[in-house]
Amino acid sequence: IFAAVEMAPRDPILGLTEAFNADTRATKVNLGVGVYYDENGKLPLLGAVKAAEKVRLEAAPARGYQPIEGLAAYNQAVQNLVFGANSAVVRENRVITFEALGGTGALKVGADYLKRLLPYAKLIISDPSWENHRALFEGAGFTVDTYTYFDPATRGVNFAGMKASLNALPAGSIVLLHACCHNPTGADLTAAQWKEVVEIVKARDLVPFVDMAYQGFAEGIEPDGIAPRLFADAGLDMFVSSSFSKSFSLYGERVGALSIVAASKDEAARVLSQVKRVIRTNYSNPPTHGGAIVAAVLSSPELRQQWEGELAGMRDRIRAMRTGLVDKLKARKVAQDFSFIARQRGMFSYTGLTVDQVERLMSEFGIYAVSTGRVCMAALNSRNIDYVADAIAAVLKA
Numbered sequence: 196i197f198a199a200v201e202m203a204p205r206d207p208i209l210g211l212t213e214a215f216n217a218d219t220r221a222t223k224v225n226l227g228v229g230v231y232y233d234e235n236g237k238l239p240l241l242g243a244v245k246a247a248e249k250v251r252l253e254a255a256p257a258r259g260y261q262p263i264e265g266l267a268a269y270n271q272a273v274q275n276l277v278f279g280a281n282s283a284v285v286r287e288n289r290v291i292t293f294e295a296l297g298g299t300g301a302l303k304v305g306a307d308y309l310k311r312l313l314p315y316a317k318l319i320i321s322d323p324s325w326e327n328h329r330a331l332f333e334g335a336g337f338t339v340d341t342y343t344y345f346d347p348a349t350r351g352v353n354f355a356g357m358k359a360s361l362n363a364l365p366a367g368s369i370v371l372l373h374a375c376c377h378n379p380t381g382a383d384l385t386a387a388q389w390k391e392v393v394e395i396v397k398a399r400d401l402v403p404f405v406d407m408a409y410q411g412f413a414e415g416i417e418p419d420g421i422a423p424r425l426f427a428d429a430g431l432d433m434f435v436s437s438s439f440s441k442s443f444s445l446y447g448e449r450v451g452a453l454s455i456v457a458a459s460k461d462e463a464a465r466v467l468s469q470v471k472r473v474i475r476t477n478y479s480n481p482p483t484h485g486g487a488i489v490a491a492v493l494s495s496p497e498l499r500q501q502w503e504g505e506l507a508g509m510r511d512r513i514r515a516m517r518t519g520l521v522d523k524l525k526a527r528k529v530a531q532d533f534s535f536i537a538r539q540r541g542m543f544s545y546t547g548l549t550v551d552q553v554e555r556l557m558s559e560f561g562i563y564a565v566s567t568g569r570v571c572m573a574a575l576n577s578r579n580i581d582y583v584a585d586a587i588a589a590v591l592k593a
């Protein structure tokens with residue numbers, strides 16, 4: 196049965212990590228995957244996570260099945276983080292949350308449920324978007340289209356173009372939006388622009404699906420949550436996927452969540468029952484450890500404070516790397532103005548490097564970036580930043 200099976204292409208992001216791991220050069224740098232490394236180039240284990248894990252290990256809890264929707268304390272903590280504990284949707288029990296296998300797992304559960312709920316709806320992602328968005332939603336059976344988003348001239352958002360795209364969508368279309376730290380461009384909407392987007396989505400009867408994989412990496416927990424909060428305040432039914440891979444540095448634990456806001460408590464309860472069927476027939480119920488750790492951190496005032504401090508530390512270090520790279524490229528007298536890197540937010544920058552330049556970074560310098568020119572700023576540190584700046588300057592000049 197496998198004789199005619201063709202070799203599939205490598206994943207555009209995780210495939211780079213495979214190639215990076217196989218590279219034997221000591222100076223290699225992985226600017227491909229969206230992972231935060233500390234100043235020593237190491238994947239951090241956060242102090243708040245370590246403290247919560249210590250307590251959990253000492254308690255040595257038995258490992259029964261979780262509820263299909265996951266740990267109640269975790270789901271509640273996620274809702275409070277995304278919408279605010281005092282928000283109307285939380286107080287009125289109009290939001291339901293499912294512990295999911297990372298942000299990707301949350302997107303997939305949402306996609307599978309939406310396909311059952313709105314089988315003929317079109318799914319629209321930003322141009323460009325995270326490499327996996329299109330594949331994931333097409334895999335769930337959707338026709339995926341794009342809305343205008345990035346402006347290569349300013350390396351910011353083409354907001355007029357975005358509004359025109361959204362205004363041209365048929366009612367009932369599902370719009371995938373990045374809450375903050377847009378992946379791959381690093382170009383975000385302002386608060387005022389979000390308000391306009393909410394108005395359009397409401398007026399045109401669109402269905403917002405907000406992907407929030409980087410809450411806390413732009414400005415902080417509250418300001419980065421502006422999009423889901425504005426949609427919820429506007430009384431819209433909506434989907435939100437959350438990831439704690441980056442913000443808790445818990446990548447391999449696969450800790451994420453899907454939240455759905457409905458019009459009433461009764462409606463939410465019915466939706467809950469349907470989404471549980473999607474999960475049950477997919478992976479039955481989520482794993483225990485990661486969600487328990489995140490819930491423990493978020494429900495302890497001390498650990499929460501410690502975590503927010505550690506998150507701010509990651510955010511500030513990335514910002515320092517952004518300005519550092521801008522300065523170092525300038526010092527190397529490259530022709531282009533790279534100051535936009537310091538304006539973009541989150542882990543990524545869409546650098547404008549071409550496929551050929553990215554290829555040369557890899558083959559000549561062992562520096563891995565996504566072929567679209569996306570680089571992960573969170574993998575830079577004071578020891579590799581000069582090497583990376585030299586390499587970028589070299590491929591730009593030749």
Ligand code: LMR
Pocket residue numbers: 208209227228229230325327378
């Ligand atoms: C990324 O965009 O690099 C991350 O979200 C990791 C992934 O799963 O692709």
